Amino acid sequence: MMRADTKLRVREPDVAAKVIDGEAVIINLASGMYYSLNGSGSAVWELIEKGCTLAEASDAVRSAFNISAETAERDVSRLWENLLAENLVVVSEDMSSKSSHAGSIDVNAGSEYAAPALTKFEDMVDLFAADPPLPELPALEKNDRKGA
């Protein structure tokens, strides 16, 4: 059972993610697998990026979707465990408190709640194994030199 004050952080630079149209696309550059997160799952992902604890994220989901605290805590915990199992996140050692605005979710009025769902895609794994990429490179100084 995860502690309520547990924080997670994204496993950078191996994991890249983008939320678009309210849903997240996550790519694991270390394994060749990629994922999508549904609406509520993406909202929780953004809270993870902001440094919310499990309790804060559960409370934000409960409030945004008007569901019971028990359901929110169960569903958010389950997602956090899935994200850890997939090596997309690690437990954070940052124990600093969050800002008061970090733990809220914007939801369209009348949106129905669906439990956070992480969908995994493995179709790239074989290609990835044959030709693994180099991780993101650091930017160099401004470079106006010509190649001649």
Place this chain on the structure above:
Amino acid sequence: MSSIWPTQPADQFGRLRDSFVAASRLLPTTDEEAKFAGYPVRLSVAGAELASSLKRAVIAKERSRSCDLSVELWDSTAAPGVFVPPVPSGLRTYGLVTSDAEGRFIVDSRPNGLLILDRLENRIVGYYAGASSLFLDERARPLHRLLSVWLGDRGVQFIHAGVVSAGDAGILLAGGGGAGKSTTSLLCLLAGLGYLSDDFAAFTQDASGVTAHCLFTSAVVQLHHLQQFPKLTTAAQKPNYEHEDKSIVFVGELLPSAIRASVPVRTILLPRVMKRPETQIVPASSREALLALAPSSVMLLPGGGPRALQRLASLVSAVPAFKLELGYDYNRIPALIGEHASKLGAEQPVE
């Protein structure tokens, strides 16, 4: 000259340059220019056969006074007395891309050669063990792994997508393996649409919109797909290795007037093979487009990662996406795509 191979990429780069200079004194060396997304690149290749092979899939341009990137390569089998470093043990089939700690030198180690990019000096130097040693990707997309890094530094993002054009409207075809993007690209090419890519292209984005760029004037076709394209069969070049199950068609040689260097992107199509008679085009979300485009674009090339994903997200947010639900009516598909692009503001519909 020393035969010791240094351990640091910076020193390895210098050693390779020494070898290139030595090889260029022994072998006929061609000095030509090509254009990649508008950037002039000088290709100096020592070894006539290697030079001839490498330049087939690039957009040539007239020589100018300066270039933005210099490439110096030699054919090691044609100059056996010139120092060549040992091939690292345990290399996978398509090699490995690594960098030094600062990220300045990018090393593309292959079973048949070695290339190093100096991101600061804008120079690539290296060798291949002859034209007959080149793998399919090296013939169809020369230098693509190092170019993806160098162009990426300049805001030009590689994408794993087909790109065709109807008039002045670029159509980006996105999807994983087997989705139908390569086949759709080739159908469009043979129907008279403009051609930029069947699998790897690049794009830039600014306030005026998204522009797709042709990097390589080639197509890579599965051998069993060639039956669908009789016109391409006679032009198809066999691979050098038995395990490679595709052929190369140098589109720039076969249909030079079809090549488009760059086009504004008006729409993203996500092909999907459906078991029904008629092809349909229906709206898709930006998220679906990103899911179709991002994984292979980010994971198949070096140096991408979060920056590449951010650029791709920006692309799909700016360009409307649609599902291209492919039916059995193959001959109708290019016209349907052309009509779709016309509705989105193309200058000239496909006839």
